[in-house]
Amino acid sequence: GAVVSQHPSRVICKSGTSVKIECRSLDFQATTMFWYRQFPKQSLMLMATSNEGSKATYEQGVEKDKFLINHASLTLSTLTVTSAHPEDSSFYICSASRRDGTYQPQHFGDGTRLSIL
């Protein structure tokens, strides 16, 4: 089946550090990838939609200069949390949709636990 790989699975770093998270679709081409943020015991909140070869579309309230998204190929999207602070600590999950024009279902990565000290 389709697999989405997310790396790293866990990051602990100091305040002010920039952190890059990778999301790869391993056996299919994904024109669209999605980045979610999940706070403890809460649901997933869509942060942005990443489209291959174009700028990402950010949801209202998400700082695009804070959360940089790059979708350079059909199998890779990256999320960079710039100058991370403790309030950025969260669980970040990516998902990807196949290239066949439908968005269903989304295949999810295993998530990245980001802890900023």
Place this chain on the structure above:
Amino acid sequence: GNSVTQMEGPVTLSEEAFLTINCTYTATGYPSLFWYVQYPGEGLQLLLKATKADDKGSNKGFEATYRKETTSFHLEKGSVQVSDSAVYFCALNSNTGNQFYFGTGTSLTVIP
């Protein structure tokens, strides 16, 4: 607008008990409905889906029926196992865009 309301947890059941997790939705148009499962420390896995009214999604003993009249998609399983312990998310896709809307998740713990 689009939204999903899900039964709050946590839910604790004994093994072989019957499970119901309620999910209702509001949507414009004709959405597709999903249940995702998240095991501890992992991402979300698609459990089942239904794309139109009266469809029944099923997988691994779980079932959910798309009820347009009651705007519901309740998850059921006749006999839960310890391995079913996880967080379950109800979600919808409006089919007019690529955004998924998730419920808040329901934590299920099954005890032997």
